[in-house]
Amino acid sequence: MLRLALIGVDHPHGAHWRQSLGNFTDRVRITAIVPAFAGATASLEERLAEVPRFADVDALVAGGEFDAALVCLPNDEAPATLVKLADAGKHILTEKPIGKTAADLEGVIKAVRRRNVAFQNGYMWRYDASAERLRRMVRDGRFGRIIQVEMLFVTSDVRRRGADHYLFDRAKSGAGFLSWLGVHHLDLLSFVVEQKIVGVTARTGVFGAVQTEVEDGGALLLDLEGGGLATFLGGYWLPRWAGENRWTIRGTERWVDWHPTRAGTSGVLEIHGPQPQWHAMEETFTVGPDATPGYGGARGVRLIDDWLQAIADGGRDCRNTPESARSVLEILDAAYESSRTGRRIDCRIG
Secondary structure, eight states: OEEEEEEOSSSTTHHHHHHHHGGGTTTEEEEEEEOOGGGOOTTOOGGGTTSOBOSSHHHHHHHOOOSEEEEOOOTTTHHHHHHHHHHTTOEEEEOSSOSSSGGGGHHHHHHHHHHTOOEEESOGGGGOHHHHHHHHHHHTTTTOSEEEEEEEEEEEOHHHHOTTSGGGOHHHHSSSHIIIIIHHHHHHHHHHHOOOEEEEEEEEEOOSSSOOSSOSEEEEEEEETTSOEEEEEEEEEESSSOEEEEEEEEESSOEEEEETTOTTSSEEEEEEOOOGGGOOOEEEEEEOOOOOOSTTTHHHHHHHHHHHHHHHTTSOOOSSOHHHHHHHHHHHHHHHHHHHHTSOEEEEEO
16 A cells, blocks of 8 residues: 655645545555645545644655655745655655756756656646557558647636736746646647657747736747647637647648547547548547546546556656656747747757
């Protein structure tokens, strides 16, 4: 039975992570809590009310009985916390993106590798069934040469959370929409197409009605090492709780429209292929609805299971690694530099 510490109770995803862990009561037991967020426990479940609490991570490491930790902290606090946990030999399951910049993860990578602890983070779309199918299509060469990947994610505007939320505080979060939500797509891009990004051109800013210290969205043009283009457009731009989420991958041999969150499904692939012998290849592949409780449903369960297996296997890599987490922040670093300077940033990321 893995003894797990919770660090960060009232994080926006904290309750959902705890719900996901409820699928593993035969393998995981919560034995310690560091509330963080100024000690707030408004979302803490009553069944956990008597679990021993600690004022900070130093106190937890010194006096807590635990083997691993779920870390849900703002970007300004997460890197130092992860280093302390790794140096103490504790396995790590952490929210993304972990830090403000790629440089923030250097110490984390060194500590994780030095102590060989199992590391996993919250990029759970790597565990999505449709994303896995797209990756297999790419590996099988069914797209031919990839020409373009088009990604769109637009969601509720800043007013839904309130501009005073820490997600819009530059000192705590470092950046805005791209850092909190855009990162999911940027991470998944490298997983699906398995190509390095060799150039970044971007424009980020505040385009909506509410002024914030950080961007509420933006557009990125990413040059893939295979000669193709990837584009991402997204922001906090819808005037209600809602979202638009879709991908298109266009290749020389086929193109696929992916609707990851279509109602009543766990994803729909609309596949458009060549026309050999007068018969055009057209297919719709649907992944059925997912009733799995917790953050990300079945994706989150598969992510946690991979981490638990990595612990059992002696600290092997999960699909997410500290290095892949750094790559996402390298893309953000380049995007913000491009937006600030008005030029394309040469790079080699992934």
